[in-house]
Amino acid sequence: MLRLTWVQPEDLIGHELRQAAQDGREPSRIAARWKAAGGLEAPRRSGASPTQASRYLRLLAEDLLDELADLPSRLADREPTDLTRIKANCPSWPAPPTAAHRGPTPSSLEAAWLGRAAGCLLGKPVEKLPLEAIRSLARPTGNWPPTTYFTAKGVPQELLTTHPWNRRSAHTSLAENIDGMPEDDDLNYPLLNLLLLQRHGKTFTTTDVAELWLEELPAGRTFTAERLAYRNLLTGLEPPRTAAHRNPFREWIGALIRADMHGWTNPGNPAAAAEQAHRDATLTHTANGVYAAMFIAATIAQAATGTEDIHTCLATGLTVIPPASRLARAIHQAVQLAEKHGDFDTVVDELHAAHAETHWVHAIPNTALITAALTHADGDFTESISRAVSGGWDTDSNGATAGSIAGLLAGHPSVLPDHWTAPLKNRLSTSVGDFNGTGFDTLAHLTHREAVRS
Template identity: 70%
Template sequence: MKVRVTWVQPEDLVGHELRQAAEDGRDARAIARRWYEAGGAPAPERAGASTPAAPELRALAERLLDELALLESPLEAEEPTELTAIRAACPDWPAPRTDPPPVSQDRLHAAWLGRAAGCLLGKPVEKLPLAGIRALARATGNWPLATWFTAKGLPAELAATYPWNRRSAHTSLAENIDGMPEDDDLNHPLLTVLLLQRYGPSFTTCDLARLWLDELPAGRTFTAERVAYRNLLDGIEPPHTARYRNPFREWIGALIRADVHGWTHPGDPSAAAEQAHRDAVLTHTANGVYGAMFTAAALAEAAGGESDVHGALAAGLRVVPARSRFAHAVRFGVGAARGENGFDAVADRLHAEYGDYHWVHVLPNAALLAAALTHADGDFSDSICRAVSGGWDTDSNGATAGSLAGLLAGSPNALPDRWTTPLKNRLATSVPGFDSIGFDALAGQTHRLTHKEALRP
């Protein structure tokens, strides 16, 4: 019996890279023709692997991936990856803070709880189409979405048509939640805490790579992170790990790693974005990197306690190249939210605009995140429910929305009990030293990271 590892097989990557080429303006029609004439498959819509290909296709896939890498994108000038070029493309880059405001441990506690609750809300419907999410929630009287998903009272035919995420259903429905189960959306913030404890705020991208090899099981990585991990094992060094045979380099993975960079720089979006950039370039380029920078800056602004949700989103946009597709997606999401009373109509507009992208790509998810937070106007429950009810990467969007809304709430006591009580102040993880840790303890560790004198130089 053969082991087929998802997200890294050359024959699976070609379809994704052809899709990426179409999105970033590279003319790959001749390469696509050769691939499909040889019997190659397009990118799978939702899974990490397509139907196993004929063995002889692997050698062709490797050649075509190398040829695709040589095609230049006409968007590269407006969507750079290097930090100096990004800053040059941001006319309103925020000034560094010499006297940043303090962030309380309570505020950080609320951020951790918010991230966990939003993630857990989205876990059972991850990968489901928007129509399925709506149908499942409506059938149990939970639409507009207001609380956890449940299988109780769900018609068998509907459950068969839209099955819950098989990895999550036994830990993330209302009837079986027992603490926060393991998820990469929580593992990566934990790794960032470990990164800062071990190397300090001046860590390098190579430090992060070393940490991953030491502490992160390869099987707990996905998409761009798994490709970068494979590249590291093959002896490829950062930042080339983000580009080599990595068609997922503009997906959402770097965005979900950005929270702690923002939380530990209250009121200083510039420093948060620069730190997030050093993290993101291990695995991502261009818009994938902007997702991390935008999120870190928005969270830093919220952590400072001096802005509302709209000010936080505006701060995030200031560290993103103004003419990039990412900036356009955020502006589109904000505009859609302001133009509709009901969030279903907002989500429909977003899916009409970005429905051709993969559900894990950063652009549709950034548009949805911005729309959900704008439409909720700072309310915690509305923020996570709107982010999840819009589909695409439901657990990641719920997590980031919960993180920012939790910061704005300012205290665990400000979050509704229905979201926090089932978490039981317990987080499961395979990150060493953190399994079963409480969110209050995590807040304490994160709070200590905001005191620069306590960090390694």
Template identity: 55%
Template sequence: MIRLSWTQPEDLVPHALEAARLDGRDAAAIRDRWTTAGGSTQAPVSGATPRPAPAALRALARDLLAELDTLPDPEALRASEPDEPGAILAFAAPPELPAPGDVEDRVLGAWLGRAAGCLLGKPVEKISLGGIRAIAKSTGNWPLHGYFTERGLDPAVAAAHPWNRRSRPTSLAENIDGMPEDDDLNFPLVALTLLERHGDAFTTDHVAQAWLDLLPGGRVFTAERIAYRNLLDGIEPERARAVRNPFRDWIGAQIRTDLYGWTRPGLPVEAAVLAWTDARLSHGRNGVYGAMFAAAASAAAVTGAPVAAVIEAGLSVVPPNSRYATAIRFGTDLAAGALGDEAAVDALHAQYGHLHWVHVLNNAALLAFALARGDGDLHRTITLAVSGGWDTDSVGATAGAVAGALTGAKALPRKWTDPIDDRYATSVPGFAGVRFTDLAARTLEVSR
């Protein structure tokens, strides 16, 4: 029996009820109808419950998801977290950035840093913060100083905190042979394809068509999987994000948009507009802001700007009173404080631990903390990002991309880049076995 995660109506209702609560939309009556009928309000952590719901409960779930889509947003939410680019960018004032120099080396550094951070986080994706610490300490890798290994791992710790099953064969230190496939690297390939096909005039319709051309449905998750399903159901790209999609404020769009910044060095607002066009297919509000932040920060990073300016560039394209901006400021303030690394991460979890591990806000706060405290050093940045838990491969990837751009490929620590061997194994058509050096050259070509 297949239980497909992130799409089954009975599994989506708890997530949708929680999304409504976080937004301040009144879903009490819908919640009561759901629980009275026997529905659970406990959202499945990995996206799917083990058994299908009875037909009547599943039908009710579909109806309630449609009703939840119609609940009005509070006026204060609409004012502080707009969806349209003009309103989002109304206060955009990026910092002064240096003239881009040595962009070739920085773009390759960004690709390699993204791969290294993602690879470090892959085996411990979905594992709790306590589990990550226990595994690392058991194998003599705490504080993190290398890729995860199961050599020397206490069997009791292994049993209590099992590796991500898809990543264990390819992403532990003893198994790494080039960069294995991951959505955090596949989506930049899609972005590169969009720019090669359409230039910066690509539309959200083009993004939708590229997904259908290049990505099987099983290789997209959370909000992307919902949008993909909606496209197949005949819903236009303009509305695909808005139909039965409780994941619009999750991290998926933030992992897709670094490349737009790499192709617009020193132009964070231009990069953010490209990111908005991409992100709106599947996300809204804070999910879109994450994509815009990542693109704008990347546009600053490939100029070699100081980390503080990189973060400021990212924040400049985010509504200042949004929850996303608050999360970024929380992370940067924590990084500047006196708490040690573990205590600071504990403070992050105390503040944002109520959110799902794939939500954008908790992961954004961790990203900002890792970037600010890592101060451009790849080793420090990706180990801080991954040891903070939550969506380890995604935060590791974005943090690694920024640090890699700031450092440049030539100066990256070989302990992190040598195992990648300049190779990426992907199922995206036209990219099988592609080399990161070739990807960097193609990225530079579309930026001209």
């Protein structure tokens, strides 16, 4: 029987109960009704429970999802989603640049694309694995912390049995199997946003994003918040309601992984990058899920000038998100931990303790980890992607974003170590548009064209 992931009401309700508790609502009575009816908790790592729920439980879950949506939140004022209110909550919102920046060169953008791919590829075989499993698989090969792609060679069989690699990725992302960059949503979304800018320019609307997805993005290539927003579009809902309706993943990491293109194409203008990211993100996300995308877009826009260090770039990213938000507090804590501890494993352990009750795909812990990795690595490419992936949680997405930023700061593909870039073979696999098989040099030139287009 087909168990469609990330959309079944009986699987969504557990996630929404957790989301409600985190975003300032009081869901305990609804949680008690669900439990009393025999409802299960949300699946811990997969998107669907192993058995089909009864018709009664499915209908009850739908009703309870709607009841949860009507509960008031005590955090509503400090964590708005509307852009005007976000700006009102940001006392240091960046001013428009007074002069044009030279912006990223095609070479620096190629380094960013390659960095995004390499970081993603490093994280793919260990995605969904618990932190200790990642450490256990890497140590027998002498690759901890990881300084090259993971390998199964030298890993004891009993470890592989206990902690199997990600089943969908191992055959394309372990060192002995890599043959170009395999398809991944962390690369599909930058491609979609490249198409978005080619068709609509930087004044695109959220509706333009929605229409592009329906035309170019296969539904089966979406996950969590994106899949539910896609479903909502197909039922006739329009943005921004697509982000909120029965979507417990609206503060997860999906909008963040779509943010790079908005930063790459707005060099020296973090406010414009954040506003573009907001228009993109509000198709699928609210509040901290949107802030994570805005933070990354603004950070990259500052990095795209080629004149700033990673610490200045991250500080710039913080100016576009409400300082009283949960995300801002998590980012500040991540920076403090990275500056305090010389051993990054200690940083990771403290982050995992601080976010123990948050799902592994949630935007808040993953953004904090990306920030800690970049801070601790001082922008160095290998150390940035190594730390981002070694921290667990959404390993491929975190490696991709850290790699994009560190690659952009590196400034040229030749600066990136060859053992990361050579296996990519300047070839990207994707189901988006006509990009399958395209080289990263070509993508860099296409991106540069959008960065300089007025």
